[in-house]
Amino acid sequence: MPETAMPRRVDWSEGAWTHAPAATEPRGDSLAVVAEPGSDAWRRTAYGFVHDSEHALVRPLEVGRAVEVVFTADFSEQFDQAGVFVRVDAERWVKAGLEFADGVLGAGAVVTDGWSDWSVGAVPEWLGRRVRVRVSRGADALTVRAGLDAEPLRLLRVAPFDAAHAGSAGPFVCAPTRAGLTVVFDEWTETDADASLH
Template sequence: MASEIEFKYANYEGTPPSASTTSFTLTPKTGVDIWRKPPALHVFDAPMLYKSFPISKFQRARVTVSAKWQTLYDQGGMVFIMPQANGTKKWIKTGIEFYKGQPFVSTVSADNWADWSLAETAKEKPEVLTLELERNPEEGTLWIYVVRGDDRLPIREVTWALYDPEGTAECWVGVYVGKPTASAEGVEDLVVSFKDFQLELRD
């Protein structure tokens, strides 16, 4: 069961919470991110808390993220990472990112290089976001949703994320925080809260 898989940290010091924990916080240092851009920029030093298991088992994950977002590119949300045999990683991150003075719903996916898309947050409580990742069982693709009340708004389909022809690939699923830009003097440290983390695996 998903609740029995231990949490692991990446790029973060401390003892991970128990496997059954569903709410936690992460505080990043300045200058950390997950980002990839030609011709040679590869950044993968943002703090993460995740569970690792065969990608063929993934069905759904969900969490609510919130913080006092104040500085350009402050961010936090969910990660879906696919370690490769050659030591590289393909990855997806989706959550809130502070840009042009306001929080946006931000999604980035990276195979060889990364792309980036932004969508508006809710007018009420824009600093809070519930996200869901889910496998489309018919097509074998990964869908990303924003959850608002009883509604799920689809914001991205990643067609290659779950492709595993040999049935041997692993994935990391969890949460992350990033802070590429230094805060102005007097601005509080970024503390990102996550609650109601859910992970559902297939039989």
């Protein structure tokens, strides 16, 4: 039986930005990211617009691997958001994590293949607390989990994702409606993908 690889902390310098944020600042082992106002990722569905300006710090994510990020969900304005971004190209990507909408913090994912599909559930008890978001890449799917740091993670989404895609993944932040959103990412880790859904 193959050995299970230990989780590996990813250095911030290993990633490349899909779109540069307003500013970044190392804080010990953590990285503070300041979002540009109006930054977002969305394609067409329901709203009729295309936004392609998210701040995602990504590196290759192979089949059989998972990426995790840890940050504090200290959000207060409409559509403040952060988590894990998985990108193939402008038409095919997934963003998974926490988003503040209509006065409530939600956990979910936007899965995009030409058109965006948003699934979300309310988690108001996570507001202002450290959360962990995990995305595992299997042979034909991404599995999204999230939860309070150091507590069991909840299954949020299983989404199709072709093994032939050259996907990249890492932490992301967006601030669609305001200036000044700063998210401090405390961890970016790569490890083995989840062995099962349940």
